Amino acid sequence: MCAAKRRNPGSGARGAGLDSRAMTQADLTHQRLVRAALELFTTQGYHVTTTPEIAKKAGVAEGTIYRHFQSKQQLLNDLYRGGARWAAKLVKEADATPGGARDKLAALGRALVAATAREPAVAQLFFLQRHGSLLDDESRKTARDFRLALESLVAQGKAEGSIKAGAAELWAHVWLGVVSLALDHVSAREWPPDHAGVQPTLEAAWEAIRATV
Amino acid sequence: MCAAKRRNPGSGARGAGLDSRAMTQADLTHQRLVRAALELFTTQGYHVTTTPEIAKKAGVAEGTIYRHFQSKQQLLNDLYRGGARWAAKLVKEADATPGGARDKLAALGRALVAATAREPAVAQLFFLQRHGSLLDDESRKTARDFRLALESLVAQGKAEGSIKAGAAELWAHVWLGVVSLALDHVSAREWPPDHAGVQPTLEAAWEAIRATV
Amino acid sequence: MCAAKRRNPGSGARGAGLDSRAMTQADLTHQRLVRAALELFTTQGYHVTTTPEIAKKAGVAEGTIYRHFQSKQQLLNDLYRGGARWAAKLVKEADATPGGARDKLAALGRALVAATAREPAVAQLFFLQRHGSLLDDESRKTARDFRLALESLVAQGKAEGSIKAGAAELWAHVWLGVVSLALDHVSAREWPPDHAGVQPTLEAAWEAIRATV
Amino acid sequence: MCAAKRRNPGSGARGAGLDSRAMTQADLTHQRLVRAALELFTTQGYHVTTTPEIAKKAGVAEGTIYRHFQSKQQLLNDLYRGGARWAAKLVKEADATPGGARDKLAALGRALVAATAREPAVAQLFFLQRHGSLLDDESRKTARDFRLALESLVAQGKAEGSIKAGAAELWAHVWLGVVSLALDHVSAREWPPDHAGVQPTLEAAWEAIRATV
DNA sequence: CATGAATGAGTATTCATTCAT
DNA sequence: CATGAATGAATACTCATTCAT
Numbered sequence: 093m094c095a096a097k098r099r100n101p102g103s104g105a106r107g108a109g110l111d112s113r114a115m116t117q118a119d120l121t122h123q124r125l126v127r128a129a130l131e132l133f134t135t136q137g138y139h140v141t142t143t144p145e146i147a148k149k150a151g152v153a154e155g156t157i158y159r160h161f162q163s164k165q166q167l168l169n170d171l172y173r174g175g176a177r178w179a180a181k182l183v184k185e186a187d188a189t190p191g192g193a194r195d196k197l198a199a200l201g202r203a204l205v206a207a208t209a210r211e212p213a214v215a216q217l218f219f220l221q222r223h224g225s226l227l228d229d230e231s232r233k234t235a236r237d238f239r240l241a242l243e244s245l246v247a248q249g250k251a252e253g254s255i256k257a258g259a260a261e262l263w264a265h266v267w268l269g270v271v272s273l274a275l276d277h278v279s280a281r282e283w284p285p286d287h288a289g290v291q292p293t294l295e296a297a298w299e300a301i302r303a304t305v
Numbered sequence: 306m307c308a309a310k311r312r313n314p315g316s317g318a319r320g321a322g323l324d325s326r327a328m329t330q331a332d333l334t335h336q337r338l339v340r341a342a343l344e345l346f347t348t349q350g351y352h353v354t355t356t357p358e359i360a361k362k363a364g365v366a367e368g369t370i371y372r373h374f375q376s377k378q379q380l381l382n383d384l385y386r387g388g389a390r391w392a393a394k395l396v397k398e399a400d401a402t403p404g405g406a407r408d409k410l411a412a413l414g415r416a417l418v419a420a421t422a423r424e425p426a427v428a429q430l431f432f433l434q435r436h437g438s439l440l441d442d443e444s445r446k447t448a449r450d451f452r453l454a455l456e457s458l459v460a461q462g463k464a465e466g467s468i469k470a471g472a473a474e475l476w477a478h479v480w481l482g483v484v485s486l487a488l489d490h491v492s493a494r495e496w497p498p499d500h501a502g503v504q505p506t507l508e509a510a511w512e513a514i515r516a517t518v
Numbered sequence: 519m520c521a522a523k524r525r526n527p528g529s530g531a532r533g534a535g536l537d538s539r540a541m542t543q544a545d546l547t548h549q550r551l552v553r554a555a556l557e558l559f560t561t562q563g564y565h566v567t568t569t570p571e572i573a574k575k576a577g578v579a580e581g582t583i584y585r586h587f588q589s590k591q592q593l594l595n596d597l598y599r600g601g602a603r604w605a606a607k608l609v610k611e612a613d614a615t616p617g618g619a620r621d622k623l624a625a626l627g628r629a630l631v632a633a634t635a636r637e638p639a640v641a642q643l644f645f646l647q648r649h650g651s652l653l654d655d656e657s658r659k660t661a662r663d664f665r666l667a668l669e670s671l672v673a674q675g676k677a678e679g680s681i682k683a684g685a686a687e688l689w690a691h692v693w694l695g696v697v698s699l700a701l702d703h704v705s706a707r708e709w710p711p712d713h714a715g716v717q718p719t720l721e722a723a724w725e726a727i728r729a730t731v
Numbered sequence: 732m733c734a735a736k737r738r739n740p741g742s743g744a745r746g747a748g749l750d751s752r753a754m755t756q757a758d759l760t761h762q763r764l765v766r767a768a769l770e771l772f773t774t775q776g777y778h779v780t781t782t783p784e785i786a787k788k789a790g791v792a793e794g795t796i797y798r799h800f801q802s803k804q805q806l807l808n809d810l811y812r813g814g815a816r817w818a819a820k821l822v823k824e825a826d827a828t829p830g831g832a833r834d835k836l837a838a839l840g841r842a843l844v845a846a847t848a849r850e851p852a853v854a855q856l857f858f859l860q861r862h863g864s865l866l867d868d869e870s871r872k873t874a875r876d877f878r879l880a881l882e883s884l885v886a887q888g889k890a891e892g893s894i895k896a897g898a899a900e901l902w903a904h905v906w907l908g909v910v911s912l913a914l915d916h917v918s919a920r921e922w923p924p925d926h927a928g929v930q931p932t933l934e935a936a937w938e939a940i941r942a943t944v
Numbered sequence: 945c946a947t948g949a950a951t952g953a954g955t956a957t958t959c960a961t962t963c964a965t
Numbered sequence: 966c967a968t969g970a971a972t973g974a975a976t977a978c979t980c981a982t983t984c985a986t
Contacts, residue, residue: 158978224350256505262505355958357959365967376960563863568955570955691912696908715897722939726936726939803982948985951982959973960973962970
C-alpha cells in the first residue's frame with residue numbers, strides 16, 4: 093500500500109557524489125529524482141514545484157517518483173537529511189583542524205563556502221530555506237546533530253576564552269547567521285567561492301562572537 | 306480582474322494601528338482581512354494558507370476578499386509593502402538620533418526589537434520570510450527604500466571610520482542579518498523584548514561590522 | 519477545510535419527493551447531485567463511478583460535488599441513509615395496517631414493491647447492494663432502525679403463533695430475503711409492480727416463515 | 732496482451748483442492764495466486780483489491796500475476812468459473828440422491844452448507860457477490876449451467892406435484908435465495924455448518940416453494 | 945518462468961476566483 | 966458593498982499492466 097520501503101544504505105553518500113561501483117538502473121533513477129527535486133525545490137520552492145515537473149526534469153514518469161519516495165514531502169525530507177549529514181560531516185572535519193576554536197571555525201567557514209560552491213542546491217535547501225512543518229522528527233533530529241556539533245566547537249572557544257561568554261547556542265547561531273549570508277550569495281552563483289566578499293564576511297562572523305577585551 | 310481599483314490612501318498607516326476618526330464598515334472589513342492574512346501567512350506560510358481560511362478567520366465571506374484585494378498574491382504584496390514602509394520609518398527615526406552611526410544603529414536595533422514585539426507578524430513577514438517571485442516590482446522598490454536607508458546609515462559610519470571599509474551594502478546586510486536573529490526569537494515570542502539574549506545579539510551585530518584597528 | 523457542514527433539515531424528505539415551496543438554487547443542485555449519484559451508483563457500482571461522471575450527469579462542475587458532500591463516500595452514505603429512512607417509514611406505515619402480522623407483512627410486501635417501482639434506485643441501493651466498509655456508523659445505525667422495526671413485526675407474529683418459533687431476527691431476514699428477489703426484478707424494471715411473479719413471491723416469503731402445524 | 736495463452740486443463744479442479752500427482756513449480760504459484768485473490772476479493776471486494784496486494788499475499792512478484800492470468804478481471808472470471816463448476820457438481824451429486832425432489836433439494840442444501848464451510852471464499856464469490864459487468868460470456872454460461880441444473884431439480888418437483896406451479900426458474904431462484912442466507916452466515920464463519928440456524932433455514936427454503944394444498 | 949522497476953492514464957479532492965443575488 | 970454557491974483547472978497520488986533482465 094506504500095512504496096519505497098527498501099532503503100538501500102549509502103544512498104545518502106551516493107547522493108553526495110562519492111562512491112560508485114555497481115550502480116543499478118534503479119539507483120540511477122533515484123539519483124535523477126534527487127537532483128531534479130533538489131534543483132526545483134531550491135529554485136522555485138517546495139509548494140510551487142509539482143510532481144509532474146519533478147518527473148519531467150528527472151526524465152521519468154510521474155508514477156516513478158512513488159517507487160522511490162513515499163510522498164513529495166518524504167522526498168523533501170530525504171533531501172533535507174542528506175543536506176544535514178553533509179553539513180555535519182563538514183563540521184566534524186573542521187573539528188579535526190589543528191589549532192584553537194578560531195582556526196577551526198575559520199576552516200569550517202571556508203569549507204562551507206567551498207562545499208556550497210560545489211553543491212549550491214544542497215546548501216540552499218539546508219541552510220537558507222525554511223521548511224516549517226514539512227520536516228518530520230527524523231529530519232529535525234538530523235539537523236540537531238549538525239547544530240550540536242557546531243555548538244560544541246563554539247563551546248570549546250568559550251572554554252579557551254576566545255569566544256564571548258553566554259549561551260554557546262546563541263553564538264553558534266550568530267556565527268552561522270553571518271556565514272549564511274555568504275553562502276546565500278555563493279549558492280545563488282552571485283559570488284564565486286573566491287569572491288572579494290567572502291573573506292570579510294567570514295571574518296565578520298568571527299568578530300561577532302569573539303571575546304572582547 | 307475588476308475589483309479593488311480605488312486605492313484608499315493611508316491603508317498602510319491604518320494597518321500599523323494609528324489613525325482612526327470615521328472608520329467606515331468597509332475599512333473595518335479591510336482591517337480584519339489584513340490581520341487575518343498577516344497572522345496566517347506568517348504562521349503557516351503563504352502557499353499553505355487558503356483564501357477560505359483567511360475569510361473565515363476574518364469573519365467574512367470568501368468573495369469579500371476580492372472586493373478589497375485583486376488577488377491573494379496582491380494581498381501578500383499589500384502586507385509586504387506595509388511592512389517595508391513600517392521598517393523604513395523606523396530607520397528614518399533612528400537616523401534622527403543624535404550621535405554617530407554606532408548610536409544610530411544601536412537605536413535602530415532597539416527600535417526594531419521593540420516594534421517586532423508589538424507587531425510580530427509584520428516583522429516576520431518583512432524580515433524573516435522569503436517571498437521569492439511572489440513580490441511585484443512595487444514591493445521590491447519599497448523594500449529597496451528600506452535597504453537604501455539602512456545602507457546610508459552604514460555609509461555614514463564608514464565615512465566616520467567607525468565601520469569597516471568595503472561595500473556599505475555588504476555591511477548593512479551583515480548587520481541586519483545578525484539583528485534578524487534576535488527579531489526571529491522576538492517575533493516567535495520566544496524572547497520578550499527585554500530578554501537577556503537581545504542586547505548581546507545587537508552588540509554582536511555591531512561588532513561584526515565595526516572597523517577594527 | 520471541509521465543506522457541506524450546514525445540513526438543511528428535510529433534505530432527506532425532499533429527496534423522497536414530497537415537500538417543495540421555496541427550493542433554493544443550492545437545494546436544487548443538491549437534488550440533482552443526489553439523483554445523478556443514485557443512478558450511477560446503482561447501475562454501475564460505487565467504485566466504477568467517477569466524480570467527473572457524477573458531476574456531468576448532474577450538470578454541474580466537479581468541484582460542486584464537494585460543496586454539498588464531504589467526499590464521494592459521504593455522498594454514498596447520505597444516499598444510503600435516505601434509503602434506510604425511506605424503508606423504515608414503509609415498515610412503520612405497514613405496522614399501522616389493521617389485522618395480524620400476516621396482514622401487516624403482506625401490506626409491507628406490497629408497499630415495498632410499489633415503492634421500489636417508484637424509486638428503483640433507492641431500493642437497489644438499500645436492499646440489493648452490499649457496501650461493505652464504505653458505510654459509516656451513522657449509516658449502520660439507520661439501517662438497524664429499519665431491521666429492528668421489521669423484526670418487531672415478526673416478533674408480533676411469533677407472539678400470535680402465526681410465525682415459526684426461533685429468532686425473530688432470522689425470520690425477518692428470511693422474509694426480506696425472499697421479498698428482495700421480487701424487489702430485484704422490479705428495481706431492474708424487468709417486472710412491473712403488477713407482474714405475475716410478484717404475488718407468488720410475496721406469498722412464498724410468508725410461507726417460508728409462517729408457523730407450520 | 733501476450734501472457735497466459737496456454738490453458739492448462741484441470742486448473743479448475745486443482746483450484747477445488749483434489750488432484751495432485753506432479754505439481755510443478757508453476758502450478759504451485761498458480762495455486763497461491765488463486766488462493767490469495769479468492770481471499771482478497773471476497774473479504775474486501777474486487778475493486779478495492781489491488782494487484783500488488785494479491786502478489787504480496789501470494790508471495791510472488793507483481794509481474795508474475797500476468798504469467799498466469801491475462802488481467803485482474805480474467806483472474807476474477809477464472810475464480811468465478813471455478814466456483815460455478817464446483818456448485819454445478821454439487822447439484823449433480825444431489826440429483827443422484829434417491830427419492831423425490833424434496834429429498835434431493837434437502838441433500839443439496841446440506842451439501843451446499845458443508846461445501847461452504849470447507850471453501851467459504853468460493854461460495855462467497857459465486858453465491859453471495861455480485862460482479863455486474865465484470866463477468867465475461869464464458870463465466871455467464873458456466874453460471875447458467877448451475878442454474879439450469881438446479882431448475883431441472885425444481886421442474887422435477889413440479890412434475891411430482893410437490894412444488895408449486897409457476898416458473899421453475901422463479902422457484903429455483905427463491906429456494907436458492909433462502910439457502911443463500913444460510914450460506915452467507917456460514918461463509919462469514921458466523922455459523923458453523925451445524926449451527927442451530929442452518930436446518931430451519933433450509934426447511935424454510937423448501938416451505939417457500941413447496942406446493943400448498 | 946519469475947522478477948520488480950517503470951509506466952502513464954486515471955482518481956478524488958482542493959482552491960483561487962467569479963458573479964448572480 | 967457583501968455574500969456564498971459555482972466553477973474548473975490543477976494537484977498529489979494510485980494501480981493495472983509491461984518488459985528488460
